[in-house]
Amino acid sequence: MTQGKLCNKRPVNTEEELHSLLADKGGKSYYEEMQDLDVDASEIASILEKTLKSRMRTWLEICTHCGLCADSCFFFLANNRDPEQVPSFKIQSTLGKLYRRKGGVDNEFMRMAMDTAWSKCTCCNRCGLYCPFGIDMGVMFSYLRGICFSQGFVPWELKIGSGMHRIYRAQMDITTEDWVDTCRWMVEEHEDEWPGLTIPIDKPDVDIMYTVNAREPKHYPEDLAEAAILFHIAGENWTVPSIGWEETSLAMFAGDWEGARLQVESVYEAMRRLNPGRMVVTECGHAYRATVIEGPYWAGLASGKTPVETFHYVEWVVEALRNGKLKIDPSRKIKEPVTYQDSCNYVRNGGLGDIAREIMGYIAEDFREMSPCREHNFCCGGGGGLNGIGRYRRERNIGLKVKRDQILATGAKLVITPCHNCWDAVRDLEEVYRIGIRWSFLKPILLSMVEIPHHLLPKE
Amino acid sequence: MFGKVLFATTATPACDNAAHVAFNIAEKYHSELLIFHVLGLPSRGFSPFVRDARTGEEEYYDQDYIQWVEEELKNTYAEQLARYPNARIMTMAGTPHTEILRLARKEDVDFIVMGAHSRQERTGALGYRQAGSNMQRVARSARCPVLIVNRPCTTCLWYFSNIIFGTDFSRASYSAFLFASKLAREIGSRLYIFHALDLSAMHAGKIFSQEEIEDQIKAAKEKIHRIYLSQMQDYDNVEMEIWEGVPYMEILKYCREKNGDLIVMAHHTREIDPEEALLGSTVEQVVLRASCPVASVNRPDKIQEQRKTR
Amino acid sequence: MYDILIGPMAWVSFGVLMMGLVIRILRYIRGLDWKLDRVAYTKNISFGVKGALRSVVLWLFPFGTRSWRDHPVFTVLVFLFHIGLLTVPVFLTAHNILLKEKWGFSLWTLSENAADGIVLLVITTGLLLVLRRVALPEVRKITDANDLTVMLLAITPFVTGYLAHHQASTYGFWLYAHIISGEILLMAIPFTKLSHFALFFMSRVQLGMDFGIKRGGMKGKGMAW
Ligand code: SF4
Ligand code: SF4
Numbered sequence: 001m002t003q004g005k006l007c008n009k010r011p012v013n014t015e016e017e018l019h020s021l022l023a024d025k026g027g028k029s030y031y032e033e034m035q036d037l038d039v040d041a042s043e044i045a046s047i048l049e050k051t052l053k054s055r056m057r058t059w060l061e062i063c064t065h066c067g068l069c070a071d072s073c074f075f076f077l078a079n080n081r082d083p084e085q086v087p088s089f090k091i092q093s094t095l096g097k098l099y100r101r102k103g104g105v106d107n108e109f110m111r112m113a114m115d116t117a118w119s120k121c122t123c124c125n126r127c128g129l130y131c132p133f134g135i136d137m138g139v140m141f142s143y144l145r146g147i148c149f150s151q152g153f154v155p156w157e158l159k160i161g162s163g164m165h166r167i168y169r170a171q172m173d174i175t176t177e178d179w180v181d182t183c184r185w186m187v188e189e190h191e192d193e194w195p196g197l198t199i200p201i202d203k204p205d206v207d208i209m210y211t212v213n214a215r216e217p218k219h220y221p222e223d224l225a226e227a228a229i230l231f232h233i234a235g236e237n238w239t240v241p242s243i244g245w246e247e248t249s250l251a252m253f254a255g256d257w258e259g260a261r262l263q264v265e266s267v268y269e270a271m272r273r274l275n276p277g278r279m280v281v282t283e284c285g286h287a288y289r290a291t292v293i294e295g296p297y298w299a300g301l302a303s304g305k306t307p308v309e310t311f312h313y314v315e316w317v318v319e320a321l322r323n324g325k326l327k328i329d330p331s332r333k334i335k336e337p338v339t340y341q342d343s344c345n346y347v348r349n350g351g352l353g354d355i356a357r358e359i360m361g362y363i364a365e366d367f368r369e370m371s372p373c374r375e376h377n378f379c380c381g382g383g384g385g386l387n388g389i390g391r392y393r394r395e396r397n398i399g400l401k402v403k404r405d406q407i408l409a410t411g412a413k414l415v416i417t418p419c420h421n422c423w424d425a426v427r428d429l430e431e432v433y434r435i436g437i438r439w440s441f442l443k444p445i446l447l448s449m450v451e452i453p454h455h456l457l458p459k460e
Numbered sequence: 461m462f463g464k465v466l467f468a469t470t471a472t473p474a475c476d477n478a479a480h481v482a483f484n485i486a487e488k489y490h491s492e493l494l495i496f497h498v499l500g501l502p503s504r505g506f507s508p509f510v511r512d513a514r515t516g517e518e519e520y521y522d523q524d525y526i527q528w529v530e531e532e533l534k535n536t537y538a539e540q541l542a543r544y545p546n547a548r549i550m551t552m553a554g555t556p557h558t559e560i561l562r563l564a565r566k567e568d569v570d571f572i573v574m575g576a577h578s579r580q581e582r583t584g585a586l587g588y589r590q591a592g593s594n595m596q597r598v599a600r601s602a603r604c605p606v607l608i609v610n611r612p613c614t615t616c617l618w619y620f621s622n623i624i625f626g627t628d629f630s631r632a633s634y635s636a637f638l639f640a641s642k643l644a645r646e647i648g649s650r651l652y653i654f655h656a657l658d659l660s661a662m663h664a665g666k667i668f669s670q671e672e673i674e675d676q677i678k679a680a681k682e683k684i685h686r687i688y689l690s691q692m693q694d695y696d697n698v699e700m701e702i703w704e705g706v707p708y709m710e711i712l713k714y715c716r717e718k719n720g721d722l723i724v725m726a727h728h729t730r731e732i733d734p735e736e737a738l739l740g741s742t743v744e745q746v747v748l749r750a751s752c753p754v755a756s757v758n759r760p761d762k763i764q765e766q767r768k769t770r
Numbered sequence: 771m772y773d774i775l776i777g778p779m780a781w782v783s784f785g786v787l788m789m790g791l792v793i794r795i796l797r798y799i800r801g802l803d804w805k806l807d808r809v810a811y812t813k814n815i816s817f818g819v820k821g822a823l824r825s826v827v828l829w830l831f832p833f834g835t836r837s838w839r840d841h842p843v844f845t846v847l848v849f850l851f852h853i854g855l856l857t858v859p860v861f862l863t864a865h866n867i868l869l870k871e872k873w874g875f876s877l878w879t880l881s882e883n884a885a886d887g888i889v890l891l892v893i894t895t896g897l898l899l900v901l902r903r904v905a906l907p908e909v910r911k912i913t914d915a916n917d918l919t920v921m922l923l924a925i926t927p928f929v930t931g932y933l934a935h936h937q938a939s940t941y942g943f944w945l946y947a948h949i950i951s952g953e954i955l956l957m958a959i960p961f962t963k964l965s966h967f968a969l970f971f972m973s974r975v976q977l978g979m980d981f982g983i984k985r986g987g988m989k990g991k992g993m994a995w
C-alpha cells in the first residue's frame with residue numbers, strides 16, 4: 001500500500017507529525033503525495049457495509065432525480081445554475097458511485113470525491129428541506145468526508161485541524177496554561193474599569209459553565225473579556241473549565257469521527273467534573289453543532305443530550321434580556337438598518353430562529369430579514385470548514401455571491417453574525433466584493449447598549 | 461523604569477523614528493530590548509495564512525516565512541543592532557495590538573515604544589473597544605507606559621529636557637503624573653503641568669461667562685496644587701498652566717510654546733461608540749500632530765519602585 | 771391465458787408487491803441505528819412522533835411546504851400524476867367488477883368519463899414530467915435510463931388500458947398488454963425506485979424524527995418545512 005509521508009491514512013497524533021505537516025508550505029508535497037495514495041477498496045467496502053445503513057441506502061436508491069433540490073443549494077445558484085452543482089448529482093456521482101461499486105474506485109475518483117465533498121458542499125443541510133423524500137445531502141457529504149478521511153483524502157488544513165484536536169483538544173495549539181493565562185490577562189486588562197470582574201476557573205457547582213472557540217483565546221481575547229463583562233453585569237455565577245473549554249470541531253469538518261469524539265468528551269468530562277447547572281457556549285455555530293447536537297452521539301450518550309443542559313449564547317442572551325439581567329438602554333438601540341445571519345448550525349439545525357428574532361427586537365430599531373431566512377436561510381458560504389481550505393479559495397469566493405446578494409437586498413449595512421464561521425465568511429465577502437458592510441458578534445453590540453448597574457461602576 | 465523595553469514595530473520606515481528612540485533608551489538605561497513584529501492578521505479562521513503586515517499579501521505562516529521576516533528585521537535594524545546587541549527579535553502572527561499586549565504582559569516589560577503605526581485599514585468588524593489604531597488600543601490597555609514616536613525626534617535623543625504633562629484629573633492621569641515627575645527628577649528636566657478646560661465637548665451648547673470660566677480655572681489650579689504639586693516636595697523645576705479650549709489643540713500649542721520634547725498623558729476614555737472613537741481620541745490627535753514623542757500612561761504598575769512579582 | 775393472468779398471476783403480483791413492501795419497510799426499520807444515524811429515536815419518542823408527523827403530513831399536501839410552493843408547476847404536475855396513479859386502478863369500474871367476481875367485494879367506483887379523464891391526465895402529466903427532465907438542464911443532468919424506464923413502467927398500464935377501452939378492433943391485444951404491464955408494475959414497485967411508494971413515508975418519518983429529536987425539535991416550534 002503506497003502511503004505518503006505526509007499524506008496517508010493515519011490521523012495526526014503527535015506534535016512531530018503535526019509540525020512536519022505544518023512545515024509543508026500550503027500542503028504542496030502533501031497534495032503531490034496524494035496523487036499516489038493507494039485506495040483500499042475492501043476497507044471502504046467494509047465501512048460501507050457496516051455504516052451505510054437503511055437511511056442513507058434508501059436515500060441513494062430512491063432519489064428520483066427530480067431536481068427539486070437544485071436551487072436549494074447556494075453553490076448551484078452562485079455558479080450560474082451549473083448542473084454539476086445539483087446536490088443530487090454531487091452525491092450520486094461520489095457516494096452513490098462508491099456505494100454501487102462497493103468501494104472499487106481508484107485514486108483519481110477519491111480525489112474527485114474529496115474535492116466535491118469539501119468544495120461543493122458545506123454540509124449546510126438546506127437541500128434536505130427541499131427534497132420531497134427528505135434526502136439530506138449535507139448528512140451524506142459529511143459521511144463521505146469520513147470515508148475520504150479514512151483513506152487519507154482530506155484537505156491539508158483539515159488534516160492539521162483534526163490533529164490539533166487530537167493533540168491539544170483544541171483546534172489550535174493552545175495549552176491549558178495558555179488558556180488559563182489568557183483568562184487572567186483579560187481580567188487584568190479590564191478590572192480597572194470593571195471592579196470585581198473575574199473569570200472564575202474550574203469553580204464547581206456554579207450555574208453556568210462557559211466554553212469557547214479556540215480562536216477567541218488565540219486571536220480575539222477581547223471576546224472572552226466581553227463575555228466575562230456581560231456575565232458580570234448580569235450577575236451570573238459562572239466558570240470556565242481549565243480543560244475541556246474548547247467547543248469547536250475541525251475534526252467534524254475533516255470527517256475524523258474519532259478525533260471529534262475525543263474533543264467532545266473533554267468537554268463532557270469538564271461538565272461531570274464541575275457539575276454546573278448548565279453550559280453556555282460562545283457565539284459559534286459549528287461548535288454548538290459539534291458539541292451539543294452531534295457530540296452526544298459520538299460519545300455514545302443514549303439520551304442524545306449533553307450531560308448537562310446546554311445553551312447557545314443567543315439563548316443565554318435572550319433569557320438575560322427577558323428577565324432583566326441585561327437591560328438595554330432604548331436610546332442606544334441600533335438605529336440603522338441591520339440584518340441577521342442565521343447560522344445553519346443552530347437555526348436550521350438547532351431550532352433557535354425565534355430566539356434570534358427576539359434578540360433583534362430588543363437591540364435594533366430597523367431589523368431587516370434576509371430572504372429567505374430562518375431555517376431556510378442560505379449558508380454564509382464558508383461553512384463546513386471551507387473558509388479555511390486554501391485549495392478551494394476560488395470555489396468559496398464564488399459561493400459567497402449568494403450571501404452578498406441576500407445582504408444587499410436588505411439594504412442593511414450592518415450584519416449581526418453570531419457564528420465565527422459566518423463572521424469570517426462575511427468578512428471575506430466584504431474583502432472580495434467590497435459592498436461596504438460592517439458585521440459584528442452580539443457581545444460588542446450588547447455592551448454598547450446595556451445599562452450598567454450603578455454598583456458596578458468604578459469609583460473615581 | 462526602563463529595565464525591559466518592548467519596541468513594537470511594523471518593520472516599515474514608519475517606525476524608523478521609534479526605532480531610533482527605542483535603541484537610544486535601551487542604550488542609556490542598559491535595558492533589555494525586545495524588538496517585536498506582528499506578522500499579520502490571521503486570516504481565514506483557523507487556517508495557516510497570514511496577511512503580511514507590510515506588503516498586504518497573503519502568506520503561509522510557516523517556518524520559512526518567519527525566518528525570512530526575522531532576517532529582514534535584522535537587516536532593517538542592522539546598524540542599531542551592531543551598536544546595541546542586547547536585543548531579541550521576536551515575531552508572532554496575530555492582531556497587532558493583541559499580540560503586543562500579550563507579549564508585554566508575558567515578558568513583564570516596563571516600557572513600550574512604538575510608532576504611531578499607520579492607521580489600520582478600517583475593516584468592518586465591530587468589536588468592543590476595537591475602534592481606532594493599534595497604537596490607540598495598546599496605549600489604552602497596556603499596564604506600562606507606552607511611548608509613541610511619530611516624528612523624528614531631534615531634541616530628545618538622550619534626555620527629555622522639557623516634559624509636558626497634560627491632565628484631566630482622572631485616576632489614570634495620576635499614573636501619568638507619577639511617570640512624568642519621576643522621569644523629570646531622574647533626568648533633571650523641567651516639568652510642565654498643564655490642564656485644558658474643555659469647553660467644546662463637555663458643555664456643548666452652553667456659553668460660559670468669563671466669570672464662570674475664571675472660577676473653573678481657579679478650581680483647576682487648586683486641584684493641581686493639591687494633587688500634584690504637593691507631591692513634588694523639594695523638586696521645584698516645575699511650572700503649571702491652565703488654558704481653555706479643545707484639549708488636544710491646547711496641549712499642542714502649549715507644547716510648542718514651551719519647546720516640549722515629551723508629552724505625557726493618560727489615555728483611558730470610555731470610548732464605547734466606535735464611530736466616535738474612529739475620529740480619534742485626544743491622545744491620538746496629539747500623537748499625530750505633536751512634533752515630539754508622546755507617552756501614554758494609564759496605570760501605576762510599572763512606575764512604582766518595586767517590581768510587581770507575578 | 772387470460773385466466774392465468776387474472777388468476778394466479780394477479781395473486782403473485784399482489785403478493786410480491788405486498789411482501790416486497792413489507793420486507794422493505796421492515797428492513798428499513800431494522801437498519802436504523804441511533805448511533806450511526808445519530809438520532810436517539812426511542813429515548814425521545816414524543817418529540818420524534820411530533821417531528822415525524824409534521825414531516826409527513828405537510829409534504830402530503832400540495833403547497834404544504836416551501837419546496838412545493840417554490841416549484842408550483844412541478845407540484846401541480848406531480849400531485850395530479852400521483853393522484854391519478856393511485857385512484858384509477860383502485861376505483862376503476864372494470865377493476866371493481868373483477869374484484870367482485872374474484873374476491874366478492876367491490877369499492878366505490880369512478881364514472882367512465884371521470885376515469886377516462888384521469889387516465890389522460892396521468893398520461894399527460896407523466897409525459898410533461900418527462901419533458902421537464904429533458905428541458906431543464908439541472909434535471910437532464912441527473913436523469914438516467916432508469917428514471918425513464920420507471921416512468922415507462924408506471925404509465926404503460928394506463929396507455930394500454932385506455933387503448934383497450936377505446937380500440938374495439940384490437941381490444942384483446944391491448945387488454946393482454948394492459949394486464950401484463952400492470953402486473954409488471956406491481957411487482958416492480960418493491961424492487962425499483964418505485965419503492966418510494968412506501969419508502970417515501972419511511973424516509974420522511976426518519977428525517978422528521980431527526981429534526982424533531984435532535985436538530986432543533988426540542989428547542990424550536992418544529993421545522994418549518
Ligand atoms: S430533490 Fe430529492 S429526489 Fe429530487 S433529485 Fe434532489 S435528492 Fe433526488
Ligand atoms: S448541504 Fe448545503 S451545500 Fe451541501 S449540497 Fe445541500 S444545499 Fe448544497
Ligand code: SF4
Pocket residue numbers: 122123124285286342343344345346378379380381382383384419421422425
Ligand atoms: S458558517 Fe454559518 S452559515 Fe455557514 S454553514 Fe456554518 S453556520 Fe451555516
